[in-house]
């Protein structure tokens with residue numbers, strides 16, 4: 001099936017209120033153009049320089065989402081244009097994003113990545129670290145970022161119950177945080193969970209932003 005057909009099929013399977021990030025990492029700009037022609041406007045990348053060079057050659061109304069682990073020193077490549085960074089996992093990165101956002105005279109929206117998987121290799125903060133960060137003086141002094149939600153990645157497993165429990169737990173935490181934090185810097189609306197293999201489970205557990213790559217663009221070599 002073509003990219004346009006894959007995209008159509010995915011979109012038909014999304015519940016109301018669930019937005020789609022088409023994850024185009026490693027794929028050529030021509031693939032993004034095909035999805036763009038089919039109406040897709042939000043694309044996800046995980047390498048700052050790759051995102052920058054694609055953004056330079058592709059239509060300006062694309063919303064670029066950084067979904068992968070971000071090294072502070074590479075923030076400068078995407079700060080002028082990125083619309084959402086999903087993968088913030090520490091204060092020092094947030095401070096760098098804030099600095100680069102200020103230099104570009106803008107506010108950058110970010111999600112905090114919360115560790116929910118039973119795997120050692122995944123990035124993210126635990127619940128306690130998130131609360132600590134959002135309560136800290138250093139965080140509350142920032143002016144050019146906004147935390148608009150949380151992101152999580154479930155364990156890479158065939159066990160649906162495990163995945164569902166992880167997403168369920170994150171949703172509970174998300175709602176708890178919504179009750180605790182609402183101010184100029186924190187406006188929690190987005191729950192980014194679900195990829196090609198588990199987005200249907202994520203939808204059962206209340207996601208409103210799914211990140212789907214291989215089911216649209218094919219597997220990555």
Ligand SMILES: *Cc1c(COP(=O)(O)O)cnc(C)c1O
Nearest residue numbers: 023067195196197211212213214
């Ligand atoms: C690559 C990636 C995805 C998309 O994965 P697929 O299995 O291809 O849908 C989603 N989220 C993150 C953080 C990724 O790195």
